[in-house]
Amino acid sequence: LNNEKGIITCLMLTPTSYWRTQINGEDGTSIKSSLDFCEKIVKLAKNFHNYNFIIKFKILDESNDHFFINSINKIISSSQNIYFDYNKDVSSANLVAHSKLVIGKYSTILDESLASGIDVLVDDEENFISSFSFFKTNRFHIIKNFDDLLFYSKNLLNRDGTFFENYKNNKNKYISGYLTNKGEIGTPKKIIEIIENFITKNRI
Secondary structure (H helix, E strand, O other): OOOOEEEEEEEOOOEEEEHHHHHHHOOOOOOHHHHHHHHHHHHHHOOOOOOEEEEOOOOOOOOOOHHHHHHHHHHHHOOOEEEEEOOOOOHHHHHHHHOHHHOOOOHHHHHHHHHHOEEEEOOOOOOOOEEEEEHOOOOOEOOOOOOHHHHHHHHHHOHHHHHHHHHHHHHHHHHHHHHOOOOOEOOOOHHHHHHHHHHHHHOO
């Protein structure tokens, strides 16, 4: 890890088995979805040599997920600025705290990242969370493909221009409207309660 470079943290959900994906549908947790995401990060990292990209999953078991881990290592092997953290030495929260940008599949830690002031991009190529009515009106940080990912990342890291100003304004509205408790930044527990209750009531 190059300590002179900024950090972009890429947070993933716990991968699920093929049979579970077949039953529940694609929600961004399938092995295919996870590997596709890592391939996009490899392409993205080629455009940002001044940043370290760190990929971290919510839960990975080195003994049971060794084939999956090896597949990711193979994908990122040619990259000089991507690191795959699959141990428990560094928490996701610690990585986020030192990041310039967080990219990942939707989970409450991404809302916690927004509430702490970090810019966030939610990868939803599967069109899973976008099907929730809540995110149909709160989609300022949702990306659907690599072109979106590259465009959003460039503008957020440069921190200027119309896109960045619109993102910042929408982020502030999202935080004040959904991630705060009477004007104060909510605890992770409070954020989970607010978002999950809203999504449950408004899913189509």
